[in-house]
Structure formats: structure tokens, C-alpha cells
Amino acid sequence: MKYAELNNLYQLPFFDLLQKARQVHEQHWPKREIQLCTLLSIKTGGCSEDCSYCAQSARYKTEVERESLMGREAVLVRARMAKENGSTRFCMGAAWKGVRGGTEKFERVLEIVRDVAALDMEVCVTLGELGANEAAALREAGVTAYNHNIDTSPEHYPNIVTSHTFEDRLRTIRHAQDAGMSVCCGGILGLGESLQDRLRMLEVLASFNPPPESVPINALMPMKGTPLADNPPVDIFDLARMIALSRIAIPKAKVRLSAGRTHLSREGQALCFFAGANSIFYGEKLLTADNPQCRQDLELIRSLGLSPQAPDPSLMPPPMDSSRQSSPAPDVACGHGHACKTSRAETALT
Ligand code: SAM
Ligand code: DTB
Numbered sequence: 001m002k003y004a005e006l007n008n009l010y011q012l013p014f015f016d017l018l019q020k021a022r023q024v025h026e027q028h029w030p031k032r033e034i035q036l037c038t039l040l041s042i043k044t045g046g047c048s049e050d051c052s053y054c055a056q057s058a059r060y061k062t063e064v065e066r067e068s069l070m071g072r073e074a075v076l077v078r079a080r081m082a083k084e085n086g087s088t089r090f091c092m093g094a095a096w097k098g099v100r101g102g103t104e105k106f107e108r109v110l111e112i113v114r115d116v117a118a119l120d121m122e123v124c125v126t127l128g129e130l131g132a133n134e135a136a137a138l139r140e141a142g143v144t145a146y147n148h149n150i151d152t153s154p155e156h157y158p159n160i161v162t163s164h165t166f167e168d169r170l171r172t173i174r175h176a177q178d179a180g181m182s183v184c185c186g187g188i189l190g191l192g193e194s195l196q197d198r199l200r201m202l203e204v205l206a207s208f209n210p211p212p213e214s215v216p217i218n219a220l221m222p223m224k225g226t227p228l229a230d231n232p233p234v235d236i237f238d239l240a241r242m243i244a245l246s247r248i249a250i251p252k253a254k255v256r257l258s259a260g261r262t263h264l265s266r267e268g269q270a271l272c273f274f275a276g277a278n279s280i281f282y283g284e285k286l287l288t289a290d291n292p293q294c295r296q297d298l299e300l301i302r303s304l305g306l307s308p309q310a311p312d313p314s315l316m317p318p319p320m321d322s323s324r325q326s327s328p329a330p331d332v333a334c335g336h337g338h339a340c341k342t343s344r345a346e347t348a349l350t
């Protein structure tokens, strides 16, 4: 979908745009389900890059404490909890510029991926820049989706990040796709971008071939110590418009209402679901920032007559050998290592 068409849609009266998005949504996603994805930061802080929104960049003095790559077992415990709690996708993020094959670090990531893939969950990772070989190795280990956001328009990108380029991002996305992983790619609103930048970002996302499997729309979480710490919040109607446009421009993608939900009311989130969002990050932490409580999310989903998305076997990693592990039920349910009282999503909603 081209810029002019996106702009025409954006300029429609709010309810007309929502109505169009709703039609597309119902045609492609008739099940009234919300995908629950649990995030885990497996390596936190100390990143060489200068992304001006990010609390994990080593260039800024933020409140994030550096943590080295988590051990296999600790990650597996969190992944099991996430599954137990009803998440169908486990997303692991690392504060790296990128990964290089043949290094010990990368081998450890591959082991982690194999472990999580054996739990029969969708496995998503976001590790920064990838070459073709690294992408192939991740796919082979069981990664189903690679998250790499373009974040904003190509024109605005250099105002936000200077340590790598927009083209670098596109190259990584291409490597992920060539290796057979689906791509989770979206952006952030609230980076001081213009409406034109937002539409350009969507134009680029909609031009991917194949289209992104999921599109996270993040509202900036202003992080203390970063250059964008004082940016004003994103207007809820602008956010809903962008979700509606994403739904229309990339109809088969899961559109994920991502970072920033702690700043939205229940009504604001409901509006975004109506506009076409059908996925959220679930659990009380994103990577380093806050996210709503599990219980609140389940209640919101239930009160809207929606349900958590059931696992889709076609999206699981391919079968591995007989070493496939079972996942005993942990006492803690939330996937974030604290005593969240929420019971399994499925049970809570039936
Ligand atoms: N280092 C890898 C990368 O840059 O792709 C993976 C981790 S990075 C934190 C993943 C994504 O999180 C970023 O591309 C950005 O879209 C999002 N993100 C990071 N900080 C954010 C913030 N403060 N508010 C909203 N989204 C944020
Ligand atoms: C995405 O688009 N949003 C997630 C995930 N992909 C990796 C990350 C949001 C990070 C929010 C800020 C933080 O937790 O530090």
C-alpha cells in the first residue's frame, strides 16, 4: 500500500477509518482472540548502540542494571511459566548490536532456543543484527519469528539512531526471511516523528515480501536518562489510527499493541483492539520497563468478550528428536518470576 493511499485513509473521519479496519479485521481474524506473548530479557543493558529511546544503551546513564546472558535453566524456567500461564509465544530479547556465528555467546543462545523450542511454543528472538549464517542457525535451532523493528521512517531514523543505519535493519530482516523465519517488525510512536514519518514507516512495513507476520506498535516508554526521556505521550486517537492503518495495510499480520500499555486506560486499549490489534505482550515486565499485571489483562480480555489465542500447531517449531522435554507446571504462573496470583489464562477465562 502506497503512501498516498495510507494518507487518504488516515485523513478519514476517525470512525470511518475504524469501520474500515474493523471490516478487514473480521474478514481475516474472525475468532475474537488476542495472542499473548511473554517477553524475557536474556541479556540486559550495556548495549553499544545509541538508540535514543532505549534504557539499555551503554551511552546513557539510565536506571537499568547490566546483566550478562542468562543461563539455560533460568530461561527455561521462565519459558515454562509463560506457557503454563497461557502465552503461546516466548520472545527473548538481548541488548546487543548483533550476534556473530561461531562465538561462544551465539552457541549459548542456540542452546537456549533449542530448549524453548522443545516446549512447543512459538519462539521469537530479538538479538540485533544478523548475517545469513546466523539467521540459518537460529532457524535450525527452532526460532519461528525474528523481531527486528524499523522503529520509524527511513528519513527520521538518523535522528534517533546513529550507530547503525535503517538499511542495516532492512538487511537483517532480509536475512531472517531468507532463512525461513517469519518476521516480527514494527515501530515506536512518540519519537518526535511527524505524521509523514509514521505513514512512511507503515509504507515500508507494508512493502515487505513476504509481509511481516506480526507488527508491534510500541508507544514510547520514556526512560529516565535517555535523550527522549521527556517526550510527550502519544495521543490515544493517533495510536488507534495507526493500529487501524496497520490492520488495513497488512491484513494478515498480528498487530501487537506493544510497549506503553501501562499508560493507556482500559478503554484506550479496547479501542485499539477494536481498531485491529490482536496481540499483546503479557506479563508485568517488557524487557526493562513495566507492563500491566497479568490479572488485569485477563480481566480486560474477558470483559470485552475476547479470549487468549489458542496455540497454533502450524506456527510451532518443527519436531525435534526424542529428547523433547515435557513442561511440568510451576507454582508461579506469570512467567516473570514473581508470585503473581493469576491462574492459567485458559482456566481464568472459562
Ligand atoms: N537490540 C535488539 C534490537 O535493537 O533490535 C533487540 C532489543 S530492542 C530493546 C527491541 C525493540 O524494543 C526496539 O527496536 C524498540 O522498537 C523497542 N523499544 C526499546 N525501548 C523502547 C522504549 N523505551 N519504548 C518503546 N519501545 C522500545
Ligand atoms: C517490541 O516491538 N517491543 C518489545 C519487543 N519488541 C522486544 C520491547 C519493548 C521494550 C520496551 C522498553 C523496555 O522494556 O526496556
Ligand code: SF4
Binding pocket: 047, 048, 049, 050, 051, 054, 055, 056, 057, 058, 094, 095, 096, 097, 128
Ligand atoms: Fe541496543 Fe536494541 Fe537498545 Fe538499540 S534498541 S540500544 S540495539 S538494545
